[in-house]
Amino acid sequence: MPLAILALAISAFGIGTTEFVMMGLLPNVAGDLGTSVPTAGYLVSAYALGVVVGAPLLTGLGARIPRKRMLLLLMGLFTVGNAASAVAPGYWTLLAGRFLAGLPHGAFFGVGAVVASRLVAEERRARAVAAMFLGLTTANIVGVPAATALGQHLGWRATFLVVAAVGLLALGALALLIPRLPAEEHTGVAQELRALRQPQVLLALLTAVFGFAGVFAVYSYLASMMTEVTGFADSSVTLLLALFGIGMTLGALAAGPLTDRALRPTLYGSLAALALVLVAFHYAARSKEAAPFAVVMLGAVGFLTTTPLQMLVMNKARRAPTLASASNHSAFNLANAGGAWLGGVAISAGWGWTSPALVGAVLAVAGLGIAITAGVLDQRTPTASSQIVAGRASLRPEPVGGVAAE
Template sequence: MPLALLALAVSAFGIGTTEFVMMGLLPNVADDLHTSVPTAGYLVSAYAIGVVIGAPLLTALGSRIPRKRMLVLLMGLFTVGNLASALAPGFGTLLGARVLAGLPHGAFFGVGAVVAARLVREDRRARAVATMFLGLTVANIVGVPAATLLGQHLGWRATFLVVAAIGLVAMAALGRLVPYVPVDEGQGVGRELRALGDRQVLLGLLTAVFGFAGVFAVYSYLASMTTEVMGFGESAVTLVLALFGIGMTLGALVAGPLTDRALRPTLYGSLAALALVLVGFRFAVHQQAPALVGVVVLGAVGFMTTTPLQMLVMNKARHAPTLASASNHSAFNLANAGGAWLGGAAIAAGWGWTSPALVGAALAVVGLAVAVTAGLLDRGRDRDGSGTGSGTDGTPSRVVASGSRPEPLAEAAAGPARATATAEAVRSAGTD
């Protein structure tokens, strides 16, 4: 794998740490800023709002900026947002700083996924994207627990100062290791918007909203389940969160190769497994050993959905994938907010601390239904020759004369030799 993927993974580590650490620091922040924990919870939503707004907006504004430069600029904004969080004098200022820190999140992962896919051969694209996402999963194993402990002992402001320092390291790594990746000829906001409007792209985004909401319906209340249902003390919360991160990492490692081989079956299987695991988790959580195993398995099947969803929207918006790729992270954060809200509503209704697991299972089933519907529509479009469809791997193909093998669009447009030369040029190019 190219070293540039390491720079992307380091950046993802920083982003993942700042996204999830606030959940563990809410009591500390609430106490220091003289507010309640539920009110401090708006800081989690503020970050998600920043992601939802920033992903399409910053991607559109940067549509003509070379990809490497765009990544460095986005990580710079991320660093400023975390520094502002550390220095915020009051709750309102911190709320705004969290929105600012969230703005580059979706755009970074959107641009980063496109760059990662261009650094490797066609048959290893999903593995490259999954490698970048490993930084996000490792953040949940190491970054979030360590940052939570740091915040508990040295104050929550110290946590965001450290995350800002990680941002500076990531900027240096991006500048040093990522090759120059030019903007495609004819690329622009109009072309990106047209690609985003493709029916298959929109259905992929809708799948992400419902499917991943099933994960966050439970994850948002995992700390409370640890103390209220599993019977552990507060000190065990960081361990449980780390186990969830280990599961996420395992899911990312498995999802890359599976997605490269068969995209849609991997997506269907991961969503179906997520629904089943969530139902099982509802019962396993009452006993400590099965509960801990369930946390790892839940993290694994939950994160297995991210790589096929990312590759699906990129494939279906193949000639202008950046905005669609970034919008996928807006969808993930809508899932974050929606899943947390629905899980909380179930608890508030008196259904118990384990009720979010059943809510999550229902959401995963809805996501699976949307994904299967999209697959059937795509096959129908292939059969009637009315557009670009896909095989089981989800890679767009051009419909050719009977008896001929469909060619991937990228190579059909430029010719096999030219496509190979382009890939080699990107891999071997120097710095921007």
């Protein structure tokens, strides 16, 4: 893999850390700012809202900006947002800082996925995208537990200062390692919007919303399930979250080669496996022996869906893939919010702490149904496939002296 992928992975590590670390710092933030934990929970929602809003908005505004420069601008905004969070004097300014930090998330991954796929041969595109996402999964193994421990010992502001420092490191890596890309790759907003309106792109985004919501229906309440049902001590939660991150990494490692070999079968298989794992999780959560294994499996099959979904959106919007790719991350964050809400509804209805796993299984099956429907419709419109094949040669960067020219 090119070293440029490492720069993207470092950036993804920082983004993944700041996205998930707030969940472990809510009691500390609430106590320091004099608010309740549920109110502090809106800081998680503020980041997700930033992702949903920022993905299409910033991608559209930056449609004509060269890809490398756009990555630098987005990572700069991410760094500023985390620095602002670290020095926020009160709750509302911290809420604004979290929203600001979330704005570049989807756009960065959208642009980054397109860049990663352009840096390698056609048959290795999915592996390149999956390698970038390894930074996100590593954040859940190392970054989130370390940042949470740092925040608990030195205060939550120290956590966001360190994340801002990671942002500065990522800026340096992007500036040094990302090559220039051809100017003809840059498309206008109108062309990006036309690509986004394609039925296959919309169906892929809908698959992400329903399918991945199944993961977050459980992940949002994982700590409570493990303590209230399984019987683990509060001190074990950090380790269990790290196990989820290990599962995510295993899923990302498997997703690249499988997606390069057979995209739709990988997507169908991962969603079907996710539904089965979620049903099994409902029962495994009652056993201290089975629960950790179930956590790893949930992370693995859950993240196995992300690469084929990302590649499917990019393929179907091939002539203008950046906005569609970024919108995929808006879809994932809608899945985050929707899955957490539906899981909470099930718990509030008195169905038990593990009921979100069954809710998640239903959501995964719904995502699988949408994916299969999209596949059937795609087979009936062969012209779309022929357009994709025809566009492959023209959209690959031309290397000049080993580096693509802008």
